Amino acid sequence: xxxxxxxxxxxxxxxxxxxxxxxxxxxxxxxxxxxxxxxxxxxxxxxxxxxxxxxxxxxxxxxxxxxxxxxxxxxxxxxxxxxxxxxxxxxxxxxxxxxxxxxxxxxxxxxxxxxxxxxxxxxxxxxxxxxxxxxxxxxxxxxxxxxxxxxxxxxxxxxxxxxxxxxxxxxxxxxx
Numbered sequence: 001x002x003x004x005x006x007x008x009x010x011x012x013x014x015x016x017x018x019x020x021x022x023x024x025x026x027x028x029x030x031x032x033x034x035x036x037x038x039x040x041x042x043x044x045x046x047x048x049x050x051x052x053x054x055x056x057x058x059x060x061x062x063x064x065x066x067x068x069x070x071x072x073x074x075x076x077x078x079x080x081x082x083x084x085x086x087x088x089x090x091x092x093x094x095x096x097x098x099x100x101x102x103x104x105x106x107x108x109x110x111x112x113x114x115x116x117x118x119x120x121x122x123x124x125x126x127x128x129x130x131x132x133x134x135x136x137x138x139x140x141x142x143x144x145x146x147x148x149x150x151x152x153x154x155x156x157x158x159x160x161x162x163x164x165x166x167x168x169x170x171x172x173x174x175x176x
Contacts, residue, residue: 014069022062029054042109043116049138050109098139104155105138112136119166122153129153
């Protein structure tokens with residue numbers, strides 16, 4: 001009986017520590033991301049996307065930690081999870097680009113050398129696109145050409161292809 005009480009006390013203590021620390025860790029992560037984003041002059045909308053991604057990752061880690069602390073029986077959960085991931089795996093295989101675009105979006109957040117409003121050209125053989133960078137989301141990059149048309153380019157393609165930044169005069173002479 002005493003062994004059960006000690007274990008329960010330990011589980012409650014670890015749960016409280018985990019909850020309290022997660023409430024402190026998440027704001028620290030958010031402030032670091034915001035500070036980095038402002039330093040790199042990244043648009044607030046993109047900073048918000050990355051904050052949401054890291055929030056999800058922290059919540060998932062907390063949920064997994066709770067399951068370890070409280071000793072959830074993983075045999076039944078493992079069967080459910082394997083069935084669930086088999087279905088999700090087939091869905092992602094059918095549209096794998098969604099996952100790769102999100103990953104590329106995170107990479108672009110931390111290492112993309114261009115800002116909104118820059119005049120750029122994406123070199124992609126016959127599908128070369130040039131114009132002003134108008135938006136960067138978690139899935140795609142949008143470039144507006146001189147006629148007001150907007151081209152949407154998947155983030156995973158942006159990571160793989162060469163991009164050139166032009167001044168206004170250079171872009172006009174290239175488009176002619």
